Amino acid sequence: MKNKNNHLKGISINILLLGIVSFFNDLSSEMIMPILPMFITALGGGGLIVGIIGGLRDSIASLLKVFCGYWSDKTGKRKIFVFSGYLTSALFKLLLGFSKMWQHVLIFAGLERIGKGLRTASRDAIIADSRPKERGEGFGIHRALDTAGAISGSIAVFVLFWFFGLEFKSIIFIAAILAFFSLLPLHFVKEKKRKPQSNLELKISLGGLPWSLRFFILISSIFALANFSYMFFILKVQNLFVGKLSIGAPILFYVLFNIFYALFAVPFGRLSDRIGRKIVIMGGFLLFSLVSFGFAFFNSLPSFIVLFALYGIVYAIVDANQRAYVADLSPQELRATALGTFHTAVGLAAFPSSLIAGALWQLNPDMTFMWGGVISIVAVVLLVFLEINSLKKDKNKSQKCLRRQGIYFLIKY
Numbered sequence: 001m002k003n004k005n006n007h008l009k010g011i012s013i014n015i016l017l018l019g020i021v022s023f024f025n026d027l028s029s030e031m032i033m034p035i036l037p038m039f040i041t042a043l044g045g046g047g048l049i050v051g052i053i054g055g056l057r058d059s060i061a062s063l064l065k066v067f068c069g070y071w072s073d074k075t076g077k078r079k080i081f082v083f084s085g086y087l088t089s090a091l092f093k094l095l096l097g098f099s100k101m102w103q104h105v106l107i108f109a110g111l112e113r114i115g116k117g118l119r120t121a122s123r124d125a126i127i128a129d130s131r132p133k134e135r136g137e138g139f140g141i142h143r144a145l146d147t148a149g150a151i152s153g154s155i156a157v158f159v160l161f162w163f164f165g166l167e168f169k170s171i172i173f174i175a176a177i178l179a180f181f182s183l184l185p186l187h188f189v190k191e192k193k194r195k196p197q198s199n200l201e202l203k204i205s206l207g208g209l210p211w212s213l214r215f216f217i218l219i220s221s222i223f224a225l226a227n228f229s230y231m232f233f234i235l236k237v238q239n240l241f242v243g244k245l246s247i248g249a250p251i252l253f254y255v256l257f258n259i260f261y262a263l264f265a266v267p268f269g270r271l272s273d274r275i276g277r278k279i280v281i282m283g284g285f286l287l288f289s290l291v292s293f294g295f296a297f298f299n300s301l302p303s304f305i306v307l308f309a310l311y312g313i314v315y316a317i318v319d320a321n322q323r324a325y326v327a328d329l330s331p332q333e334l335r336a337t338a339l340g341t342f343h344t345a346v347g348l349a350a351f352p353s354s355l356i357a358g359a360l361w362q363l364n365p366d367m368t369f370m371w372g373g374v375i376s377i378v379a380v381v382l383l384v385f386l387e388i389n390s391l392k393k394d395k396n397k398s399q400k401c402l403r404r405q406g407i408y409f410l411i412k413y
Contacts (some may be wrong), residue, residue: 051358
C-alpha cells in the first residue's frame with residue numbers, strides 16, 4: 001500500500017506533484033518574461049533601466065540558491081523553503097501588475113526572483129530523495145513538465161495579447177493568479193524527516209579546489225559578463241516592427257527561443273557525455289558569440305528567425321553542461337562547495353553584465369551585442385587554453401606512468 005501511495009506507474013508522486021507545480025509556475029513566469037522588457041519601456045525605462053532590472057533578477061536568483069540550500073540543509077527542512085519560494089514569487093508577480101512607473105517594476109520584478117532562490121535547492125533535494133536510484137530520470141520528468149509550462153506560457157501570452165487584445169497589466173494579473181494555483185499541489189508533497197545539521201558550515205571559496213576547476217569558474221564568470229539579459233534580444237527585434245506586431249512578433253520570437261531550448265537540451269547533454277563537456281561548452285560559447293554578432297550586423301525578419309533559434313540552442317548547450325562540468329571537476333567531498341562557488345561567481349557577474357549592456361544600449365544598441373560577441377570569444381580562448389593545459393598534464397601523467405612501468409620491468413627481470 002505504501003508503495004502504491006508513493007509511486008504511480010513507476011513515477012514518484014513527489015516528482016509528479018513538483019512537476020505540476022513547476023508547470024503552472026513556469027506557465028505563469030513565461031507569460032510575463034517576453035513582455036517584461038516592453039512593459040519597462042512603456043513605463044519610461046530606457047536601455048540602462050532594462051539592464052539594471054535584468055541583471056538584478058539574474059543575480060538575486062543565482063546568489064540565493066547557494067544560501068537557501070545551505071539553510072535548508074542546516075535546518076533539515078525542505079518543504080517550507082519550496083512553499084515560501086513559490087508563494088513569494090506569486091505575491092510579487094501580483095504586485096508587478098500594479099506598477100505605474102519603472103521604479104515599481106525594478107522593485108517587484110527584482111524581489112520576485114527571491115522566490116526562485118528560496119525554492120530551487122530544496123525542491124531539487126526533494127526530487128533527488130524521492131527517487132534515489134533513478135535520479136536522472138526523476139529530474140528528467142520534472143524538467144519535461146517545467147519546460148512544457150514554459151512553452152505553454154509564452155504561447156498563452158501571445159494568444160491573450162493578439163486574439164483577446166489584453167494589455168500588459170491584465171496579462172500579468174492572469175499570470176499571478178496561475179502562480180497562486182501552483183501552490184495547491186505542494187500540500188500533498190511529502191518530505192523525508194531530516195535531522196538539523198547544527199555544525200554545518202557554509203563554504204564558498206576557491207581555496208582547496210583543483211586548479212582546473214578554479215580556472216573554469218573564472219571562465220564561466222567571464223562568459224556571464226557576455227551573457228547579458230534576454231530582454232535586450234526582445235527589444236532589438238521589436239524595432240523591426242510597427243503597430244500591434246511590435247509587441248506580437250517579439251513574443252513569437254520568444255516562443256521560438258523556448259522551443260529550440262527545449263528540443264536541444266537533452267541531446268546536447270548526451271553529446272557532452274560522449275565527446276566531453278569542454279568541447280560542447282566551447283561550442284556553446286562560440287555560438288553565443290556568433291549570435292551576438294548576428295544581432296549587431298543583421299536586421300531582417302529571416303535573420304532574426306535563425307538567430308533566435310540559435311539563441312535557444314546556446315542555452316541548451318551551456319546552461320546545464322556548465323554545472324555538470326563543475327561537478328565533474330570537483331572532488332566528491334568538495335562538490336557542494338564547488339557548485340556553491342560556481343553559482344555565486346556567475347551570480348555576481350550577472351549584474352554588471354546587464355548593466356554594461358544597458359549602458360552600451362543607450363549609446364548604440366548594436367554595441368551591446370558587439371560587447372557580448374567579443375567577451376564570449378575571450379571565454380572561448382581561455383577554454384582552449386584550459387583544454388591544452390589538460391592535455392599536457394594528461395600526457396605528462398602517461399609518460400610518468402610508462403617510466404614507472406619500465407623501471408618496474410627492469411627491477412623484476
